[in-house]
Amino acid sequence: MSKKPAAAASDTETRATSEHAPDLRLWLRTLACTNLIENHIRSRLRAEFGITLPRFDLMAQLERSPQGLKMGELSKRMMVTGGNVTGITDQLVAEGLVVREDSPKDRRAYIVKLTGEGRRSFRKMAEAHETWIVELFAGMDEKQRGQLYDLLAALKRSASKAAGK
Amino acid sequence: MSKKPAAAASDTETRATSEHAPDLRLWLRTLACTNLIENHIRSRLRAEFGITLPRFDLMAQLERSPQGLKMGELSKRMMVTGGNVTGITDQLVAEGLVVREDSPKDRRAYIVKLTGEGRRSFRKMAEAHETWIVELFAGMDEKQRGQLYDLLAALKRSASKAAGK
DNA sequence: GTTAATATATCGACGCCTAAAATATCAAAA
DNA sequence: TTTTGATATTTTAGGCGTCGATATATTAAC
Numbered sequence: 001m002s003k004k005p006a007a008a009a010s011d012t013e014t015r016a017t018s019e020h021a022p023d024l025r026l027w028l029r030t031l032a033c034t035n036l037i038e039n040h041i042r043s044r045l046r047a048e049f050g051i052t053l054p055r056f057d058l059m060a061q062l063e064r065s066p067q068g069l070k071m072g073e074l075s076k077r078m079m080v081t082g083g084n085v086t087g088i089t090d091q092l093v094a095e096g097l098v099v100r101e102d103s104p105k106d107r108r109a110y111i112v113k114l115t116g117e118g119r120r121s122f123r124k125m126a127e128a129h130e131t132w133i134v135e136l137f138a139g140m141d142e143k144q145r146g147q148l149y150d151l152l153a154a155l156k157r158s159a160s161k162a163a164g165k
Numbered sequence: 166m167s168k169k170p171a172a173a174a175s176d177t178e179t180r181a182t183s184e185h186a187p188d189l190r191l192w193l194r195t196l197a198c199t200n201l202i203e204n205h206i207r208s209r210l211r212a213e214f215g216i217t218l219p220r221f222d223l224m225a226q227l228e229r230s231p232q233g234l235k236m237g238e239l240s241k242r243m244m245v246t247g248g249n250v251t252g253i254t255d256q257l258v259a260e261g262l263v264v265r266e267d268s269p270k271d272r273r274a275y276i277v278k279l280t281g282e283g284r285r286s287f288r289k290m291a292e293a294h295e296t297w298i299v300e301l302f303a304g305m306d307e308k309q310r311g312q313l314y315d316l317l318a319a320l321k322r323s324a325s326k327a328a329g330k
Numbered sequence: 331g332t333t334a335a336t337a338t339a340t341c342g343a344c345g346c347c348t349a350a351a352a353t354a355t356c357a358a359a360a
Numbered sequence: 361t362t363t364t365g366a367t368a369t370t371t372t373a374g375g376c377g378t379c380g381a382t383a384t385a386t387t388a389a390c
Contacts, residue, residue, distance in 0.1 A: 023302045024295055026310055027202065029317045033324060034199040035244045037192065040328040042348085054376060071339060079200045084377050086340055091375085108338040108385045130189055137188045139323025140316075145191055148316040151309055152194045158304025159198060163205040207378085217378095219346060237368060249347050251370055256345085273355045273368040 037136055044132055049125050054078075054088050056129070059097065059114060059122045068113035070103065097121060202301055209297055214290050219243075219253050221294070224262065224279060224287045233266065233278035262286060 042053040061077050062069060071089065075082045089112060092098035097118035103109040114122065137145060207218040226242050227234060236254065240247045254277060257263035262283035268274040279287065302310060 021295055021299065022310065022314075023299045026302065026314050026317075027298050029314060029321065030195075030199060031203070032244070033317050033320050034195060036321065036324050036328060038196070039244065040324070046349085052375070072337085075339095079197070079204065080376085081378055082339065083341075083379080087376075103338095106338075106386075110339075130186055133192050134186065134188045135327045136324045137191065137320070139326055140319050144316055144319055145187065147312065148320065149187075149191050149194060151305075151313040151316065152191075152198050154305050154309055155198050155302070155313065156194065156201065159201050159205070159301045161304055162300045163201060211378090217345070235368075236370090240369095245346085246348055247369065248349085248371075252346075268368095271356075271368075275369080 037133075040136065041129065041132060045125070045129070048128065051125065054080075054084075055092055055097075056122075056125060058085070058088050058092060059118060060126065062098065062112060062114045063119065063122050063126070066113075068101065068111040070109045070111060072109070074112060092118070202298075205301065206294065206297060210290070210294070213293065216290065219245075219249075220257055220262075221287075221290060223250070223253050223257060224283060225291065227263065227277060227279045228284065228287050228291070231278075233276040235268065235274045235276060237274075239277060257283070 038053070045051050045053055045056055057078055058074060061074055065073075069077070071082060071085050074089075075085045078085065089098060089100065093100060096115060099113050099115055100110040101113060103111050140148070203218070210216050210218055210221055222243055223239060226239055230238075234242070236247060236250050239254075240250045243250065254263060254265065258265060262280060264278055264280055265275040266278060268276050305313070
């Protein structure tokens with residue numbers, strides 16, 4: 001019998017982690033990290049501010065562009081489809097956190113902006129949000145975070161190229 | 166913090182990228198990479214195999230656990246809620262790719278398994294899927310990928326700890 | 331100027347996803 | 361045994377997200 005040494009009890013775990021190509025494992029690990037952090041942030045935003053992550057994200061984009069953004073710009077930056085942005089914007093408008101202004105240059109387009117209340121509301125949430133992020137990365141030292149940042153830039157380039165930009 | 170050198174022309178772009186804490190930028194970059202890759206994989210799975218990413222993911226979990234998995238196990242491994250797994254499983258059962266068997270040990274639980282057709286179907290898709298992943302990471306060299314893998318392990322530990330496991 | 335091609339945004343249908351409540355079973359204590 | 365509490369899954373309601381189709385406006389060709 002060609003008995004392999006330690007293939008005993010944890011055969012399942014072994015398969016689960018070593019059967020795949022290294023790139024696949026790398027991807028699954030990336031995904032696991034993102035899901036972990038995103039789920040955590042999502043539930044805290046909900047619990048402490050009663051807001052959803054997509055709405056927070058949309059507001060974050062607007063806060064970085066005080067001149068406002070067109071729906072299409074939001075779609076591109078948030079990496080979601082246009083129809084999706086329509087829905088999230090509708091909700092934020094209904095809550096008075098955001099306004100749709102007609103574009104003076106293009107009657108097809110809207111310029112979306114934070115309202116005063118939206119800006120105030122966002123800043124408070126953003127402060128908490130940032131401390132949560134800091135907590136989540138706190139177990140890595142400065143050097144590790146810097147390396148990770150650089151490697152992710154490389155990954156972004158690599159994937160953008162392969163995905164056809 | 167009192168030095169304010171050149172706050173010149175591109176104030177907006179500057180704000181957009183440097184106003185945030187380093188950890189926040191690191192997180193946003195992580196998210197951007199994940200979204201980029203995930204969106205690409207999602208659309209290719211749809212275009213070439215007519216399957217959704219969540220269904221593919223569920224099948225992938227089952228393929229790694231030929232003895233089958235309980236709904237709760239799937240939920241944990243996929244990092245989604247139980248209700249979600251119920252819906253995805255329903256669809257896969259309707260397509261004949263998966264079966265729900267009663268657990269002999271616990272009448273509350275099901276054991277979900279791939280059917281023969283499910284296994285055949287998955288293997289074909291998984292092969293393509295893996296080559297897509299390889300393509301997406303191909304712009305990084307071996308050393309970079311190894312470093313990234315290790316740093317993500319550190320991130321996973323860090324975030325798990327901060328999120329309360 | 332009319333036509334055609336392109337761009338911006340919305341809508342409808344459908345599937346994913348969460349949170350919370352409901353249902354059913356198990357396991358252990360009273 | 362009966363109760364109590366925990367576990368496994370489903371159900372429900374609502375929001376997110378894609379795709380494909382539509383309406384409207386801009387831009388380019390002719």
